[in-house]
Amino acid sequence: MTDQRPIHSAVLVKQVPDTHNITGEVMTKDGTMNRGALPAIFNPEDLNALEMALDIRERTGGTVTVITMGPPKAANILRDCLFRGADRVILLTDRRFAGADTLATSYVLQCAVQKAGPFDLVLCGRQAIDGDTAQVGPQTAEKLGIPQITYAETIIEITSTHVTAERALDSGSEIVRCTMPVLLTVVGSANTPRPASVRRQMERKLAAVPSEYTAIRAQWPEFESDEALDAYLTKRDLKIPVWTAEDIGATEGSIGLAGSPTQVHKVNFVVLESTESKTIAPTAEAIKAMIAELVHEYIVG
Amino acid sequence: MSEKQSIWVFIEHTDGVIADVSLELTGKARELGDQLGFEVVGLLCGHEVDALAQEVIAHGADRVLLADHEELALYRTLPYARVAIEEARKRKPEIFLIGGTPNGRDFAPRVASALRCGLTADCTDLQIGDYYVKKEDKTYKDLLFQIRPAFGGNLIATIVNPHTRPQMATVREGVMRKPAADAARVGVVEKIAPVFDPGDLVLQVLSRQVRKSTIKLKDAPVIVAGGAGIETADEFALLRELANLLGGEVGASRAAVDAGLIDRAHQVGQTGTTVRPRLYIAAGISGAIQHRAGMDQSSKIIAINTDPNAPMFQIAHYRIVGDVGEVLPLIIKTLRERSMDQREAE
Numbered sequence: 179m180t181d182q183r184p185i186h187s188a189v190l191v192k193q194v195p196d197t198h199n200i201t202g203e204v205m206t207k208d209g210t211m212n213r214g215a216l217p218a219i220f221n222p223e224d225l226n227a228l229e230m231a232l233d234i235r236e237r238t239g240g241t242v243t244v245i246t247m248g249p250p251k252a253a254n255i256l257r258d259c260l261f262r263g264a265d266r267v268i269l270l271t272d273r274r275f276a277g278a279d280t281l282a283t284s285y286v287l288q289c290a291v292q293k294a295g296p297f298d299l300v301l302c303g304r305q306a307i308d309g310d311t312a313q314v315g316p317q318t319a320e321k322l323g324i325p326q327i328t329y330a331e332t333i334i335e336i337t338s339t340h341v342t343a344e345r346a347l348d349s350g351s352e353i354v355r356c357t358m359p360v361l362l363t364v365v366g367s368a369n370t371p372r373p374a375s376v377r378r379q380m381e382r383k384l385a386a387v388p389s390e391y392t393a394i395r396a397q398w399p400e401f402e403s404d405e406a407l408d409a410y411l412t413k414r415d416l417k418i419p420v421w422t423a424e425d426i427g428a429t430e431g432s433i434g435l436a437g438s439p440t441q442v443h444k445v446n447f448v449v450l451e452s453t454e455s456k457t458i459a460p461t462a463e464a465i466k467a468m469i470a471e472l473v474h475e476y477i478v479g
Numbered sequence: 480m481s482e483k484q485s486i487w488v489f490i491e492h493t494d495g496v497i498a499d500v501s502l503e504l505t506g507k508a509r510e511l512g513d514q515l516g517f518e519v520v521g522l523l524c525g526h527e528v529d530a531l532a533q534e535v536i537a538h539g540a541d542r543v544l545l546a547d548h549e550e551l552a553l554y555r556t557l558p559y560a561r562v563a564i565e566e567a568r569k570r571k572p573e574i575f576l577i578g579g580t581p582n583g584r585d586f587a588p589r590v591a592s593a594l595r596c597g598l599t600a601d602c603t604d605l606q607i608g609d610y611y612v613k614k615e616d617k618t619y620k621d622l623l624f625q626i627r628p629a630f631g632g633n634l635i636a637t638i639v640n641p642h643t644r645p646q647m648a649t650v651r652e653g654v655m656r657k658p659a660a661d662a663a664r665v666g667v668v669e670k671i672a673p674v675f676d677p678g679d680l681v682l683q684v685l686s687r688q689v690r691k692s693t694i695k696l697k698d699a700p701v702i703v704a705g706g707a708g709i710e711t712a713d714e715f716a717l718l719r720e721l722a723n724l725l726g727g728e729v730g731a732s733r734a735a736v737d738a739g740l741i742d743r744a745h746q747v748g749q750t751g752t753t754v755r756p757r758l759y760i761a762a763g764i765s766g767a768i769q770h771r772a773g774m775d776q777s778s779k780i781i782a783i784n785t786d787p788n789a790p791m792f793q794i795a796h797y798r799i800v801g802d803v804g805e806v807l808p809l810i811i812k813t814l815r816e817r818s819m820d821q822r823e824a825e
């Protein structure tokens with residue numbers, strides 16, 4: 179083997195409402211969704227990005243840092259990353275980040291990656307299931323001034339200077355070779371994310387952000403004060419760092435709603451206009467009659 | 480340099496063939512351009528692709544910006560984005576439309592980020608309208624209304640970018656209708672000579688494997704689509720069987736694709752393909768707005784669902800409350816018997 183230097187990766191992840199779980203219970207009478215009723219989950223393809231980074235670390239040595247922008251409860255997915263083997267996690271949270279479109283989001287991620295780095299690789303899922311836009315990855319790459327490899331499925335080779343990857347496209351596949359640093363967006367077919375390790379879960383279960391201290395102390399009364407808990411976590415490297423706009427040096431006008439060029443002009447409720455419809459019983463005769471009607475109308479040949 | 484305000488369309492092509500979605504968007508741009516009095520411009524990057532320029536004009540463009548360069552022979556993010564960013568900075572288009580293909584979705588955000596402008600993904604409609612901003616007490620005239628289902632139920636959002644230009648949007652294949660080509664249409668082909676930084680060329684394509692897509696969802700006269708109500712591969716095979724009997728294609732909801740039952744190329748909806756078949760059979764699909772956006776213009780819709788309150792029933796012409804595992808075989812059997820009767824009659 180040639181002398182492979184360690185590769186340092188940042189993985190950008192998002193906590194999303196579980197859109198697979200939009201069932202009757204979460205719909206209100208007027209047909210809108212009760213978001214609160216939707217469970218918040220780890221965006222599936224971000225787990226594939228994490229897995230790819232962990233796999234690279236196993237091949238080359240190095241570190242995996244996970245960054246998310248979100249509300250304090252997004253600490254849940256960061257803990258999950260620690261259980262799965264990430265070295266370091268960072269939560270970007272600030273009221274002023276709220277209302278960000280993909281452009282403002284990518285700016286915040288750029289600032290955070292630059293502060294936490296340098297990195298050889300930045301990885302993120304192809305897209306998040308609550309928007310399917312696939313925009314944040316490429317926008318972050320542009321802001322970082324680095325190239326991008328979207329739809330990465332396999333890392334074929336990684337050297338001290340270059341990465342060779344296979345991209346999965348609708349119309350086939352492509353093998354590309356690119357200098358590092360580079361940003362990759364990872365598709366769901368790339369790998370099967372490893373589960374959380376029980377050992378790490380035991381070791382790191384207390385990992386927390388300060389806003390969770392009260393809840394932790396309710397469960398673990400042996401910590402007499404927030405300070406005592408803070409000191410305990412800090413000593414064991416279990417305090418999840420929380421960075422605000424100031425911490426990452428983000429400009430006020432470029433974040434959140436103010437930094438978002440897209441604005442929602444209006445949201446309309448869709449009224450379903452009932453079409454003239456026939457109810458067909460699930461029986462052989464009824465279906466036969468329906469087919470005969472469709473044949474008669476030249477819908478079925 | 481043209482002084483007229485303009486609407487741009489990113490012209491995507493492979494092996495000398497322009498992607499349908501680019502021509503669909505050229506047609507839409509023509510409509511918007513006529514409404515606004517703007518010039519319609521196709522941005523065509525490639526190598527030895529001069530022959531494609533006239534086709535873009537035939538579908539509605541007034542001008543084609545043709546960037547011909549060896550480094551542009553195959554689509555790559557950075558060289559293509561370089562051309563678009565430089566030209567957009569110089570010429571300041573008002574609107575820039577991009578097809579929601581893998582390459583389009585790689586290209587558009589890169590360009591939007593560099594130009595610091597807004598980008599809306601997967602629009603299901605584009606219109607022109609005015610937008611009043613209360614805080615500024617100002618009305619922005621003739622903005623691009625970027626319309627797409629909103630996350631959160633039966634909601635449609637209208638997105639605008641009042642302050643930044645161009646107003647960028649991606650649209651999936653099939654959403655807009657491709658206009659008929661008019662070979663007699665006249666337009667200008669303007670050649671541009673791109674200049675690249677070494678930094679634009681750091682990515683090499685070592686090999687590319689094109690899998691000829693055998694499915695043409697958009698043109699299928701009949702689509703038999705399955706959703707999360709289909710639980711096994713065996714049940715999914717029934718869809719295929721029925722589609723074959725009807726001379727159609729198999730479609731799917733995002734849930735079925737995510738469950739690994741079928742390839743993503745079969746997904747119908749806002750982030751899949753938009754279809755308008757003669758007959759759409761929705762089997763075990765609830766009818767979420769993102770799915771309906773891609774099929775509600777079908778001539779006839781048959782919905783099969785165990786839940787009598789499924790929204791799909793509200794837009795269906797034939798409502799079958801029942802289990803797909805029972806109903807699909809019944810339909811298949813009926814069609815088989817019919818064709819046997821026909822054969823006997825001959």
Ligand SMILES: Cc1cc2nc3c(=O)[nH]c(=O)nc-3n(C[C@H](O)[C@H](O)[C@H](O)COP(=O)(O)OP(=O)(O)OC[C@H]3O[C@@H](n4cnc5c(N)ncnc54)[C@H](O)[C@@H]3O)c2cc1C
Nearest residue numbers: 309706707708732733734748749750751763765770785803
């Ligand atoms: C940004 C974004 C983009 C999206 N884009 C798309 C898109 O392009 N296309 C798309 O389809 N979705 C899309 N979605 C997802 C969409 O919101 C729905 O989640 C999805 O369409 C649901 O698929 P489904 O109807 O198959 O599953 P479900 O909603 O789970 O419905 C399954 C249905 O099957 C019925 N059923 C269960 N068992 C049976 C049985 N044995 N027999 C008969 N019926 C049965 C159930 O009653 C239910 O109605 C998008 C979502 C987001 C947030």
